[in-house]
Amino acid sequence: xxxxxxxxxxxxxxxxxxxxxxxxxxxxxxxxxxxxxxxxxxxxxxxxxxxxxxxxxxxxxxxxxxxxxxxxxxxxxxxxxxxxxxxxxxxxxxxxxxxxxxxxxxxxxxxxxxxxxxxxxxxxxxxxxxxxxxxxxxxxxxxxxxxxxxxxxxxxxxxxxxxxxxxxxxxxxxxxxxxxxx
Amino acid sequence: xxxxxxxxxxxxxxxxxxxxxxxxxxxxxxxxxxxxxxxxxxxxxxxxxxxxxxxxxxxxxxxxxxxxxxxxxxxxxxxxxxxxxxxxxxxxxxxxxxxxxxxxxxxxxxxxxxxxxxxxxxxxxxxxxxxxxxxxxxxxxxxxxxxxxxxxxxxxxxxxxxxxxxxxxxxxxxxxxxxxxxxxxxxxxxxxxxxxxxxxxxxxxxxxxxxxxxxxxxxxxxxxxxxxxxxxxxxxxxxxxxxxxxxxxxxxxxxxxxxxxxxxxxxxxxxxxxxxxxxxxxxxxxxxxxxxxxxxxxxxxxxxxxxxxxxxxxxxxxxxxxxxxxxxxxxxxxxxxxxxxxxxxxxxxxxxxxxxxxxxxxxxxxxxxxxxxxxxxxxxxxxxxxxxxxxxxxxxxxxxxxxxxxxxxxxxxxxxxxxxxxxxxxxxxxxxxxxxxxxxxxxxxxxxxxxxxxxxxxxxxxxxxxxxxxxxxxxxxxxxxxxxxxxxxxxxxxxxxxxxxxxxxxxxxxxxxxxxxx
Numbered sequence: 001x002x003x004x005x006x007x008x009x010x011x012x013x014x015x016x017x018x019x020x021x022x023x024x025x026x027x028x029x030x031x032x033x034x035x036x037x038x039x040x041x042x043x044x045x046x047x048x049x050x051x052x053x054x055x056x057x058x059x060x061x062x063x064x065x066x067x068x069x070x071x072x073x074x075x076x077x078x079x080x081x082x083x084x085x086x087x088x089x090x091x092x093x094x095x096x097x098x099x100x101x102x103x104x105x106x107x108x109x110x111x112x113x114x115x116x117x118x119x120x121x122x123x124x125x126x127x128x129x130x131x132x133x134x135x136x137x138x139x140x141x142x143x144x145x146x147x148x149x150x151x152x153x154x155x156x157x158x159x160x161x162x163x164x165x166x167x168x169x170x171x172x173x174x175x176x177x178x179x180x181x182x
Numbered sequence: 183x184x185x186x187x188x189x190x191x192x193x194x195x196x197x198x199x200x201x202x203x204x205x206x207x208x209x210x211x212x213x214x215x216x217x218x219x220x221x222x223x224x225x226x227x228x229x230x231x232x233x234x235x236x237x238x239x240x241x242x243x244x245x246x247x248x249x250x251x252x253x254x255x256x257x258x259x260x261x262x263x264x265x266x267x268x269x270x271x272x273x274x275x276x277x278x279x280x281x282x283x284x285x286x287x288x289x290x291x292x293x294x295x296x297x298x299x300x301x302x303x304x305x306x307x308x309x310x311x312x313x314x315x316x317x318x319x320x321x322x323x324x325x326x327x328x329x330x331x332x333x334x335x336x337x338x339x340x341x342x343x344x345x346x347x348x349x350x351x352x353x354x355x356x357x358x359x360x361x362x363x364x365x366x367x368x369x370x371x372x373x374x375x376x377x378x379x380x381x382x383x384x385x386x387x388x389x390x391x392x393x394x395x396x397x398x399x400x401x402x403x404x405x406x407x408x409x410x411x412x413x414x415x416x417x418x419x420x421x422x423x424x425x426x427x428x429x430x431x432x433x434x435x436x437x438x439x440x441x442x443x444x445x446x447x448x449x450x451x452x453x454x455x456x457x458x459x460x461x462x463x464x465x466x467x468x469x470x471x472x473x474x475x476x477x478x479x480x481x482x483x484x485x486x487x488x489x490x491x492x493x494x495x496x497x498x499x500x501x502x503x504x505x506x507x508x509x510x511x512x513x514x515x516x517x518x519x520x521x522x523x524x525x526x527x528x529x530x531x532x533x534x535x536x537x538x539x540x541x542x543x544x545x546x547x548x549x550x551x552x553x554x555x556x557x558x559x560x561x562x563x564x565x566x567x568x569x570x571x572x573x574x575x576x577x578x579x580x581x582x583x584x585x586x587x588x589x590x591x592x593x594x595x596x597x598x599x600x601x602x603x604x605x606x607x608x609x610x611x612x613x614x615x616x617x618x619x620x621x622x623x624x625x626x627x628x629x630x631x632x633x634x635x636x637x638x639x640x641x642x643x644x645x646x647x648x649x650x651x652x653x654x655x656x657x658x659x660x661x662x663x664x665x666x667x668x669x670x671x672x673x674x675x676x677x678x679x680x681x682x683x684x685x686x687x688x689x690x691x692x693x694x695x696x697x698x699x700x
Contacts, residue, residue, distance in 0.1 A: 062543040063535075065552060123544060139543065147551070148236075148532045157555035158496060158531030161233035163381040167371030168334070173498035176335040178491030179342045179617070 039074025046084035046091050050113070051098040052077050057115040058101065059142040061122040072152065076145035080138075090137075097134030101125065184403045186218050191437035193218045194691070195424055196444060197410045197453065200268020201680040202664035203444030204388025205319075207404075208396035209688030215695065216401050218436055219393075220408040220426050222445070223265035228390065231271075231379035235529055238378035241265070242272050248448070249577050252594035254630070259591040260479065261629040262446050266406050267389025269446065269631070270677065271379050274501035274527055275359045275386070277322040278674035279313050282306035283511055284519075284565065287670040290511060291518035296596055297567035298476055302669040303641040303650035312682040320358035320386040320681065321365055323502075329361045330354045331370060334498030336525045339489060339558040343613035344505050351506040355524070358386035358677070359499060365391065372498035377527045411586050413441055413457040413466055413660070421466075421660045427584045440691060440700055442652075444663040444684075447477065447633035451574045451666060452589040454637065454647075467637070467654035472646050474575055476568035476638055477591065478671040479630030481599045483562040483606060484526055486538040486623040487614035492555045500527035501561070508609065509564075509673040517601040520673045521564025523610060528559050538623040550621060558614065562606040563632070565673045567596045574636050593630075632676050637666035651690040652683060659700045663687060 041052035052074075059073040084091040104125045105114040114122065129135050146152055153160050162168060186193050194210055196203045199221040207219045223244075230241065242263045250259025263269045283290045285302040293299065317325040324330045331354045333341060344352040359376070360369045370384040383390050396402035407429035414422050414435070423437040443450045451474040455465040465473050503525030510520050528534055535551045572594065576587035595603075607624040614622050639662075640646020643655035652667045654660045663684055665676045672679070694700045 063548045063551065064545050065548055119545070126543075139541070143536060144532065147535045153531045156531060156552065157492075157494065158534075159494070160530075162375070162497075163233050163371070163373045167373035168497040169370075169372040171497075172494065173334045173372040174332060174338065176338050176491070176493065178489075179338060180346075 039070040039077075041077075044077075044081045046081050047094060047098070050115075051095060052081065053115040054098045054101050054113070055080060055094070055138070057117075057122060058126065058138055059146070061119060061126055062139060062142050063146055064119065068155070072146065072149070075149070076142055079145055080141055093134055093137055097132070097138070100129065100134070104128065183397050184216070184400050186216060186403050188434055188436050190216075191423070192216060192439050193437075194440045194442060195220065195436055195438035196442045196663065197424065198268055198444035198446065198449075198664060199266050199388060199393060199404065200263070200444065200446065200664070201270050201388065201677045202684050203442070204267060204270065204392040205681050205684040206442055206444065206663050206688050207402055208388075208392035209685055210691065211396040211399040211402040213688065213692045214401060215692060217396065217403070218438075219402065219404045220410050220424065220436070221266050221268075221404060221406050222409040222449075223263065223268075223406065225266040225404070225406040226271070226379075226389070228381060228383050231381045233373070233375040233378060233381065235375065235378050235533070242379065246582050247580055247588050249580060249588060249590040251590065251592045252572070253627075254591060254593050258629045259593070260448055260633050261631050262448070262633060265389075266393065266404065267387045270387040271389050272377055273631070273677055274376050274675075275357045275499075276501050276504070276524060276675040277317065277320060277356045277358045277678040278522070280306065280672040280674055280679055281509070284670065284672040287519070291513075294518060294567060294598060296569060297598070298570045299568060300638070300640060300645060300669050303639050308650070309679070309682055309686065312686040313678065315685050316678055316681040317356075319685075320678070321360055322356050322358050322678065323361050324353065324356045328364070331357055331359060331361050331499055331502040332372075333503060334372060334525075335493045336495040336498070336558050337503030339493055339617065340503045340505065340523070340525055340560060340613075343617050346616035347609070347613050349505050349507040352504060354502040355504045356678075357499065357502050359502070360384045367391075370499055374496050374498055374500060376500040409584060410445075410453060411456065411584055413443075413453065415459065415461065415466070415657065419461060419657060421657055431584060440659045440661065440695075442661040442663040443637070443666070446664055447636045447666040448574055448589045448591055450662065450664055451636040452576065455574075455576050456586055462656070467647055467656045467660055469656050470640075470644050470646060472638060472640075474636050475570045475573045476635040477572040477574055477593055477633070478566050478568055478635040478668070479593055479627070480632040480634070480671055481521060481562070481564035481566040481602050482627040482630070482632075483603045484537070484559065484625050484628065485562070485607065485610040485614070486526070486528070486534065486557055486559045486625070487619040488550060488553045488621045489556045489558050489614070490618040490620070493558045494555055495526070495528050495557055495559055496530050501525055508606065515605055517598045517605065519565035519567070519598070519602070521562055521602055521606050522673050523606070524561045524563060526559030526561045528557070537625065537628070539625065553620070560610055562603065562610070563673065563675060564602050564606065565671050566599050568635055568638070568670060569594075569596055632665070632671070634665040634668040634671045634676055637662040638669045639667050640669065652687045653690075661687060661691065
């Protein structure tokens with residue numbers, strides 16, 4: 001099976017919702033090299049540093065968790081950069097999309113770049129491109145890259161694989177303590 | 183282990199190894215009947231099963247192309263399996279008997295505009311004994327003195343809400359998941375991930391129960407990675423064998439005395455339609471025109487609720503929790519038939535943000551995702567009405583790698599389905615709000631896991647495909663052995679009924695063989 005086909009089918013798994021979310025669980029792998037702290041755009045291969053910062057700002061606008069360092073969102077940009085490096089179509093989708101973000105930002109917000117805008121302004125811009133293939137792509141990459149990351153699971157409380165720990169039988173499957181006593 | 187010759191025309195060929203095919207195969211083999219079971223998927227072992235939802239989706243699912251239309255996802259209209267054991271590897275384990283009135287849908291509900299309702303040719307009483315046998319075989323909790331499973335956190339929320347709502351009939355379900363060691367399989371460890379396959383085999387699946395037991399008899403040969411393309415027949419209209427592609431795409435013909443189709447309700451009609459001939463121009467066993475029609479994926483929907491305290495709903499058996507009060511027949515609610523409320527397999531952290539509100543983003547949604555620990559959820563499963571327009575046909579555009587036209591699946595809700603879902607969402611929302619839920623997300627169906635009705639049982643040959651034993655009206659040695667034969671869907675999860683019908687069918691086939699009728 002071609003890698004592209006595998007990728008499509010992985011996405012299908014997360015598309016069983018029937019919604020517009022195209023996600024890539026694959027983006028959740030290999031992220032643990034980076035943990036909290038800053039993210040640098042220096043090492044991007046296919047896209048420019050400015051484009052990288054715009055995509056990071058987009059990812060954070062979609063799912064803004066203030067307590068998460070930039071590196072968590074930066075990892076998604078890294079994954080997109082890697083895909084763009086291997087696919088001319090992806091590169092075009094991403095660079096055209098980032099250029100559109102910049103145009104919309106500078107035209108509507110006194111010449112400022114997308115990444116420099118406050119969240120409210122970024123949201124206004126994203127609402128105007130919500131139906132575009134670029135937005136769908138970024139939505140899927142961000143959802144999969146963020147919530148498919150086992151480091152994020154720990155932070156949000158999803159405990160992941162359990163069978164090797166003997167399941168939850170002795171680890172809190174029924175430990176709920178706030179329900180009414182009746 | 184048995185090995186049968188391709189030209190051995192004394193064997194029963196069973197297509198599919200899941201709840202229907204796997205059970206039927208073992209039952210026949212135990213009675214001394216020679217069986218060749220052709221399964222499209224690979225054979226996994228327990229060592230292949232892990233707790234990575236994405237990985238298991240890739241290993242188990244039917245990922246050959248399909249076309250969906252109507253209310254279905256165009257690319258993945260159904261989420262069922264292509265693997266030895268079929269959908270019993272992936273199912274959640276809920277094992278409920280249909281209610282007596284559900285076998286008499288037309289009589290009970292009356293004519294409903296737009297629906298193709300009918301009564302089953304069999305009654306609850308006809309199936310009761312086989313339900314007993316099926317429950318015993320599968321080790322269903324809450325039956326035959328088998329203890330129920332303990333309730334997990336998500337169940338406890340459901341239970342507390344049920345009390346607030348005044349519901350009376352709620353418990354941790356009738357589950358084909360061992361609460362104690364039984365039949366050589368261990369007790370449930372509350373692992374979660376049931377729908378990715380049970381890594382310890384506590385959940386009943388034909389993969390490690392019926393199939394190895396059948397193999398031990400010496401009467402049963404399983405051929406994995408064998409995709410059946412068509413069923414052949416002779417000049418008298420009797421089935422003579424099947425043509426299948428092996429793992430390398432090489433075609434073989436296996437001769438047969440009897441052919442039993444159990445490929446799930448999308449693949450079974452696809453195969454009959456693809457077996458059209460000059461004698462059967464509309465497809466095999468399709469003189470009624472009902473093959474592929476009346477496709478019923480159940481009325482479903484889901485609810486995610488953000489509660490005032492932690493739930494950690496990924497912990498423990500996913501679907502061991504049910505409220506049954508709404509499954510009664512009571513048309514004062516504005517719809518006929520009923521529904522069950524069951525604890526939700528929530529698909530973990532990647533699942534919750536993707537599924538609670540597909541496509542949502544922004545600060546408010548991010549805050550709701552941050553509340554993951556506090557999320558409780560339930561799944562709605564109710565009786566959807568058979569409609570002739572909801573059907574499986576052969577795609578005129580897309581073919582699979584063997585050159586066989588893929589299934590085009592069309593489903594659109596009936597007004598009754600919509601009214602039932604609205605009612606279920608309202609009741610579920612009230613239930614969680616009675617416990618102080620901060621927010622409740624109601625959502626439309628996932629890709630369907632219950633697929634029923636496309637080769638239905640009927641008392642007359644003009645209104646359905648097969649009789650009360652699953653024997654097709656048109657071809658006496660051709661049987662329907664899966665959920666395709668359901669006349670109506672009932673409110674309950676279908677597997678127990680598929681297994682009960684398979685046990686009953688095996689007894690009938692054995693009898694008809696010895697009487698020389700088939």
